[in-house]
Amino acid sequence: xxxxxxxxxxxxxxxxxxxxxxxxxxxxxxxxxxxxxxxxxxxxxxxxxxxxxxxxxxxxxxxxxxxxxxxxxxxxxxxxxxxxxxxxxxxxxxxxxxxxxxxxxxxxxxxxxxxxxxxxxxxxxxxxxxxxxxxxxxxxxxxxxxxxxxxxxxxxxxxxxxxxxxxxxxxxxxxxxxxxxxxxxxxxxxxxxxxxxxxxxxxxxxxxxxxxxxxxxxxxxxxxxxxxxxxxxxxxxxxxxxxxxxxxx
Amino acid sequence: xxxxxxxxxxxxxxxxxxxxxxxxxxxxxxxxxxxxxxxxxxxxxxxxxxxxxxxxxxxxxxxxxxxxxxxxxxxxxxxxxxxxxxxxxxxxxxxxxxxxxxxxxxxxxxxxxxxxxxxxxxxxxxxxxxxxxxxxxxxxxxxxxxxxxxxxxxxxxxxxxxxxxxxxxxxxxxxxxxxxxxxxxxxxxxxxxxxxxxxxxxxxxxxxxxxxxxxxxxxxxxxxxxxxxxxxxxxxxxxxxxxxxxxxxxxxxxxxxxxxxxxxxxxxxxxxxxxxxxxxxxxxxxxxxxxxxxxxxxxxxxxxxxxxxxxxxx
Ligand SMILES: Cc1cc2nc3c(=O)[nH]c(=O)nc-3n(C[C@H](O)[C@H](O)[C@H](O)COP(=O)(O)OP(=O)(O)OC[C@H]3O[C@@H](n4cnc5c(N)ncnc54)[C@H](O)[C@@H]3O)c2cc1C
Numbered sequence: 001x002x003x004x005x006x007x008x009x010x011x012x013x014x015x016x017x018x019x020x021x022x023x024x025x026x027x028x029x030x031x032x033x034x035x036x037x038x039x040x041x042x043x044x045x046x047x048x049x050x051x052x053x054x055x056x057x058x059x060x061x062x063x064x065x066x067x068x069x070x071x072x073x074x075x076x077x078x079x080x081x082x083x084x085x086x087x088x089x090x091x092x093x094x095x096x097x098x099x100x101x102x103x104x105x106x107x108x109x110x111x112x113x114x115x116x117x118x119x120x121x122x123x124x125x126x127x128x129x130x131x132x133x134x135x136x137x138x139x140x141x142x143x144x145x146x147x148x149x150x151x152x153x154x155x156x157x158x159x160x161x162x163x164x165x166x167x168x169x170x171x172x173x174x175x176x177x178x179x180x181x182x183x184x185x186x187x188x189x190x191x192x193x194x195x196x197x198x199x200x201x202x203x204x205x206x207x208x209x210x211x212x213x214x215x216x217x218x219x220x221x222x223x224x225x226x227x228x229x230x231x232x233x234x235x236x237x238x239x240x241x242x243x244x245x246x247x248x249x
Numbered sequence: 250x251x252x253x254x255x256x257x258x259x260x261x262x263x264x265x266x267x268x269x270x271x272x273x274x275x276x277x278x279x280x281x282x283x284x285x286x287x288x289x290x291x292x293x294x295x296x297x298x299x300x301x302x303x304x305x306x307x308x309x310x311x312x313x314x315x316x317x318x319x320x321x322x323x324x325x326x327x328x329x330x331x332x333x334x335x336x337x338x339x340x341x342x343x344x345x346x347x348x349x350x351x352x353x354x355x356x357x358x359x360x361x362x363x364x365x366x367x368x369x370x371x372x373x374x375x376x377x378x379x380x381x382x383x384x385x386x387x388x389x390x391x392x393x394x395x396x397x398x399x400x401x402x403x404x405x406x407x408x409x410x411x412x413x414x415x416x417x418x419x420x421x422x423x424x425x426x427x428x429x430x431x432x433x434x435x436x437x438x439x440x441x442x443x444x445x446x447x448x449x450x451x452x453x454x455x456x457x458x459x460x461x462x463x464x465x466x467x468x469x470x471x472x473x474x475x476x477x478x479x480x481x482x483x484x485x486x487x488x489x490x491x492x493x494x495x496x497x498x499x500x501x502x503x504x505x506x507x508x509x510x511x512x513x514x515x516x517x518x519x520x521x522x523x524x525x526x527x528x529x530x531x532x533x534x535x536x537x538x539x540x541x542x543x544x545x546x547x548x549x550x551x552x553x554x555x556x557x558x559x560x561x562x563x
Contacts (some may be wrong), residue, residue, distance in 0.1 A: 012379070014380075014516075017382060017515060018379045018382050018383065019383075020382075020383045021381070022513075025380060027382075027383050028439050058518075061475070088382065094360050094547060095351070095360055095361070095454070096354070096355065096358070096360045099355060106321060110341075117498075118497075121379070121380060121496075122379060123378050124363065124364070124377065124378050124379070124380065124496070125361070125363045126347050126351070126363055127350075127351035127354065127360070127361050127363060129351075130321065130348065130349075130350075130351035130352045130354070130355060131324070131351050131352070131354060131355030133352060133355070134325060134351075134352045134353075134354075134356045135355050135526070137423070137425075138426045138427065139322055139428040140268040140322060140348070140352065140428075141428075142321075142344075142347070142348045143344060143347075143348070145370065145490065148324075149533075154542065155431065156457025158344075159344070159490045159491075160344040160345070160433075160491075161343050161344045161444070161491060161499070162260070162433070162435040162436070162488065162491060163433065163435035163490070163491050164433070164434040164435075164490065165430070165432075165433050165434075166430075166431040166432045166433075166434070167280055167320065167428060167429060167430055167431055168428075168431055169428050169429075170426060170428075174428075178497070179269045179484075179497055180478065180483070180484060180490065185365070190509040196288070206356050213359075213360055214359070214360065214362045214387050214392075214393065216362055216387045216388070217387060217389075218385050218386070218387055219373075219386050219387065219388050220385070220386040221383055221384070221385050222383070222384050222386075223383065223384070224381055224382065224383065224384055224522065225381075225522075226538075227522070227527070227541040227543075228543075229539070229540055229541075229542075230542050230543035230544055230545065231543070231544060231545070232441050232545045232547065233544060233545070235546070235548050236546070236553060236557050237557045238546070238556065239528070239546050240542060240557070240560050240561065242544045243505075243526075243528070243544070246526055248373075248504065248505045248526060249561060
């Protein structure tokens with residue numbers, strides 16, 4: 001396999017507790033820390049490990065978004081990706097348009113594997129990888145916790161509700177990552193310097209001839225229903241009687 | 250006219266409770282005619298179970314040897330082949346539905362509504378984003394098929410008492426062979442299923458080993474509860490992945506949830522927001538879990554849990 005394509009989405013860092021704006025027009029993301037979507041970081045780490053085992057030659061990181069996403073692509077290059085592509089868009093793209101962008105890039109790059117996070121922790125959609133596999137008419141292996149390359153196929157262990165499912169897919173294929181696939185490496189300072197010299201191409205969605213899909217429109221935002229803080233009991237006897245009072249014991 | 254196709258989830262011969270919950274969500278849409286599709290190698294028994302669920306008017310039974318293991322790449326083209334005439338196609342937001350439904354949406358050329366938690370109208374829904382830190386109201390286009398997954402923790406199973414007709418149909422679709430099932434490594438447990446249990450006891454990183462986790466199992470058995478865990482406990486290998494509760498694990502809504510040695514990270518809390526009563530046992534009085542707990546007990550779990558178990562008669 002020559003190339004692996006990896007998606008890196010720029011999202012609000014997972015440690016930030018986002019809040020809904022008081023007028024309900026959206027969530028407040030002004031000035032908050034932005035990072036690579038954690039699942040995408042895992043996807044990149046896996047791609048790098050596959051390359052380091054000699055099972056791929058080049059790892060290309062792709063982000064769709066505003067020019068700010070260059071930061072996340074540079075981090076990806078510092079982690080070890082060979083080159084980066086930024087597909088510029090002023091607004092967040094919907095999952096189907098995102099899948100179409102990847103489909104168009106596949107036409108140009110001809111990768112043997114596309115690795116994406118199973119979901120982005122902002123819109124929590126969990127759609128893009130499956131949609132890409134659908135419109136590409138290729139296999140999908142979602143929620144991967146283990147990937148073994150075996151020449152023309154990959155054997156993927158998937159985290160499913162009842163346990164672990166193992167499937168085999170012909171390549172090329174789309175694999176989406178779960179949290180336990182690996183632990184991403186830390187970026188070292190010299191690598192950040194080196195990453196500045198690596199190739200980062202910028203394209204527009206138009207350049208790729210991608211048709212924008214009809215989005216699911218967001219028409220209002222609200223904070224989730226809050227739970228009330230309850231009582232603190234002193235000991236096990238207190239706990240048992242509180243549960244009995246509620247009819248739970 | 251609103252016509253909804255719900256994709257049934259099942260394991261071998263038993264329908265999964267997620268199906269009755271997805272139907273319940275579909276039934277919240279006014280004047281909807283609800284059909285359920287059962288894909289299987291032999292769906293006779295599952296189709297009968299589904300036909301007995303309320304609100305269902307027709308069950309489509311699609312038997313095919315290729316449907317033995319329900320791979321998304323194999324099922325999706327069959328869903329698309331029968332999609333004509335339906336305004337909505339729903340599946341559960343379980344790993345089965347999350348894998349399958351976006352592939353269906355991709356083939357139909359539409360975006361998907363993920364994790365419906367409330368129906369406001371035939372094309373207007375509420376769903377959680379940012380690990381449940383915000384709820385967004387979304388509107389899908391009325392011109393296109395609505396493909397959606399249902400956040401099952403937001404719905405009660407539709408009641409029995411249905412008597413739908415069952416139609417065995419055959420479907421013309423090119424089924425790929427590029428994806429092959431190898432094996433399922435499923436944990437076996439006699440305990441109540443985590444996703445549907447009325448009571449759940451969960452342990453976190455504080456348990457510190459799989460041996461220590463035994464005290465969680467013992468307490469759960471004394472209470473007749475299912476067992477869950479935080480991501481930290483799963484990552485550390487104390488318990489298998491299917492026990493993870495939270496944003497990236499299972500979203501559950503038991504009547505009673507007992508969190509033991511779990512700090513209460515936002516990603517964990519996302520999974521238990523709909524629980525009836527939350528109990529927290531933690532030695533740190535400032536642990537965030539106490540912000541959401543209905544009953545809190547501060548102290549060392551290694552002395553509290555055995556005492557609690559004895560008190561409930563285990
Ligand atoms: C993208 C993403 C997705 C995630 N998804 C999930 C998810 O689905 N589910 C999930 O759970 N997490 C998830 N996490 C991880 C989450 O952020 C936390 O790291 C995790 O929930 C912490 O687990 P914990 O509470 O067991 O461990 P800790 O945070 O380490 O808490 C341990 C607690 O045990 C208490 N304790 C220690 N010793 C004792 C004792 N002897 N007696 C009593 N109490 C004691 C401590 O006071 C502490 O509060 C996710 C993270 C990310 C980035």
